[in-house]
Amino acid sequence: MKVKIVRDLQDVSIKRSVDQGTEEQRKAVQSIIRSVRDEGDRALVAYTEKFDRVHLNHLKVTEAEIIEAFESVEPEVITIIEEAAENIRLFHEKQKQSSWFTTHENGTMLGQKLTPLDSVGVYVPGGTAAYPSSVLMNVLPAKVAGVERIAMVSPPNKEGKLPAGVLVAAKIAGVKEIYKVGGAQAIAALAYGTEMISPVDKITGPGNIFVALAKREVFGDVAIDMIAGPSEIVVLADENGEAKEIAADLLSQAEHDRQASAVLVTTSLALAERISQEVESQLATLPREEIARESIASYGAIYVAETLEQGIDVVNELAPEHLEIVTEKPLEVMAKIRHAGAIFLGRYSSEPVGDYFAGPNHVLPTNGTARFSSPLNVDDFMKKSSVISYSETALKDNYKKIAALARLEGLEAHARAVETRFHKK
Incomplete structure (x- = not known):
């Protein structure tokens, strides 16, 4: 099966219907949330036994478990995780803003005060999988922001443990609260609290459909990051692109999920044909061939543009999660990109570099x-x-204007509130 080559933008789309879940799934999530609110830890233990098939009386990860995790992970891997964490921390340090204030001669002071959230909950997918990168990407920006309390939740395996790599990453990132609980019940615990888990202000991190539905349900009582969809990549390439490398990059996203999207936009029909053939060749040796093949068949495409400018327009129309620019002058092309989550420039900036190590989220x-x-x-x-601070002089100069605007909106009490300071009887 080769990737389809098209010249009509109507045949290219990274948009998939957002999975809203079935009515049965929504009702199940709502029931779980109610149970956790009503029964607290008892519900968490019961649902962990039901869904994860392990009975745990104590859901909090102990220091002994963390030590065991470090002992089971090879030292060179721990060093790599530490280096990745440092890259991520340094990148996010540059994002941090400061409070600011301005003053005027009439005594007015205006400003903006920045305050970190008090607490954040991080959900990490678990079970048979291990996602230490997800730990680092969710925890470290919060740590840089100055969040004092970070509670991490992740579903245990049948032995009642979390993956060693996840625990190592959490320790390196500075997480002190880790709980072996997953699914909608974990989201409910973070949102509303139990005897063991105090509620948080915001929940971040990916999960399955039940986690996504639970995040939707609790939103408003607590903040959430986003409801993430399947992964996607667009590669914008001219005739200089290397077919083998670009095909590998497309498949790096296709293997994520059957609904993942991998799209090539190129000005070269010859390159398009080589990459289509190369994708088929590489698929045959992928461990996750079945998933990647279905992704390519359903949401993969190669769009052949007449010009590079037209290719740029297509990219902006698609607004992809990941964009690789593999052209002669990638910096010049980047300047014209308006919509993309992360932009990778040049042949050696393969998408997994950003997934794991470079530093951007x-x-x-x-x-x-x-x-x-x-x-x-x-x-x-x-x-x-x-922050607003008006002096007597500043208000005296402006209170009539403020009162006029208030009365324009029919809010008499607003007008009187500023007038009373000068209309004293």
Whole structure:
């Protein structure tokens, strides 16, 4: 099966229907949330036994378990995780903003006060999988922002443990609260609290459909990061692209999920044909061939553009999660890109570099939402308060204007509130 080559943009789309879950799934999630609110830890233990098939009386990860995790992970891997964490921390340090204030001669002071959230909950997918990169990408921006309390939750395996790599990453990132609980019940615990888990202000991190539905349910009582969709990549290449490398990059996203999207936009029909053939060749040796093959068949495409400018327009129309620019002058092309979650420049900036190691966050807008949203960042873990200080002189100069605007809106009490300071009887 080769990737389909098209010249009509109507045949290219990274948009997939957002999985809203079935009515049965929504009702199940709502029931789980109610149970956790009503029964607390008892419900968490019961649901862990039901869904994860392990009975745990104590859900909090102990220091002994963390020590065991470090002993079971090879030292060179621990060093790599530490280096990746440092790269991520340094990148996010540059995002951090400061409070600011301005003063005027009439005594007015205006400003903005930045305050980190008090607490954040991080959900990490678990069970048979291990996602230490997800730990680092969600925890470190919060730590840089200054969040004092970070509680991490992740479903245990049948032995009642979390993956060693996840525990190692959590320790390196500075997480002190880790709980062996997953699914909708974990989201409910973070949102509303139990005897063991205190509630948080915001929940971040990916999960399955039940986790996504639970995040939707609790939103408003607690903040959430986003409801992430399947992964996607667009590669924009001219005739200089290397077919073998680009095919590998497309498949790096296709193997994620059957609904993942991998699209090549190129000005070269010859390159398009070589990459289509190369994708088929590489698929045959992938351990996750079945998943990647279905992804390519359903959401993969190669669009052949007449010009590079037309190719850029196509990319902006797609607004992809990941964009690789593999052209002669990638910096010049980047300047014209308006919509993309993360942009990778040149042949050696393969997408997995950003997934794991470079430093920018890999929690990115999907399904075309890069048109209006951004990667997870330090600002997501901070609040901004406006600061207003008027002197008597400043208010005296302006209170009649303020009162006039208030009366224009029919709000007499607003007008009187500023007038009373000068209309004294």
